[in-house]
Each structure stands twice: as C-alpha cells, then as structure tokens.
Amino acid sequence: QVQLVESGGGLVQAGGSLRLACVASGRAFRSYDMAWFRQAPGKEREFVAARSWRGGSTYYADSGKGRFTISRDNAKNTVYLQMNSLKPEDTAVYYCAAGDTVVVFSREREYRYWGQGTQVTVSS
DSSP states (O other), X not given: OXXXXXXXXXXXXXXXXXXXXXXXXXXXXXXXXXXXXXXXXXXXXXXXXXXXXXXXXXXXXXXXXXXXXXXXXGGGTEEEEEEOSOOGGGOEEEEEEEESSOSSTTOGGGOOEEOOOEEEEEEO
C-alpha cells in the first residue's frame, strides 16, 4: 500500500515557476514508477510527466517538454515536478501517481495509487 500526498501548488503569474512535491509512504517507493497527471476544469485528466524506477528514464507530454522536469529523491520518498515558464493553460489540479508494473507511462490505468491533487493556477 502506498499513500501519496502532493504539495507545492498555488497561484503564479504567467512565466513564473512552481515546484510540486509528492511524498510517498511505504518502504517500496524506490521500486515504483512515478508520474504526474493534471486535470483542468471541464477536461479529462491528462498525462504530464513520468519517471521510471528502473534506469530513471523520463517521459513528458508535449505540452511540458522543455518547461517541466520530473525528478525523484528515493531517500526522501519524494517525486518532484519543476514547472517553469508557466502558462495560463497549465492551470489544473495536479495529481501524483505510482505504479509498480507500468508499461505505457502516459496511461492512467497503469498507476495503482493516486494522491488527492494540488491546485495550480496560472494568471495571465
């Protein structure tokens, strides 16, 4: 069982930066693939970024490439999402997710555990 708690969301002006953090409970954190998804009002939840536990490969949605960076600190059981050059269209609730047998990193159903989400609002 893994519990995920996100933090770091807030209100920021366009062009600004935020760093989201997701702290995981459980001793097996280092063996989970981790991801961030987001859901904007009236839209379906979408993939943002992922990082595999084996080899540390990273994956990004086109919307975040060059602006977002996912990283993890296994000693702290934490995964981060550094978001730079934020745009109003990045406004959404951001969710952390963990999966132990992820094949397609952008697919929601690959992830067994989900956090409650943290709100990110980017003003123009």
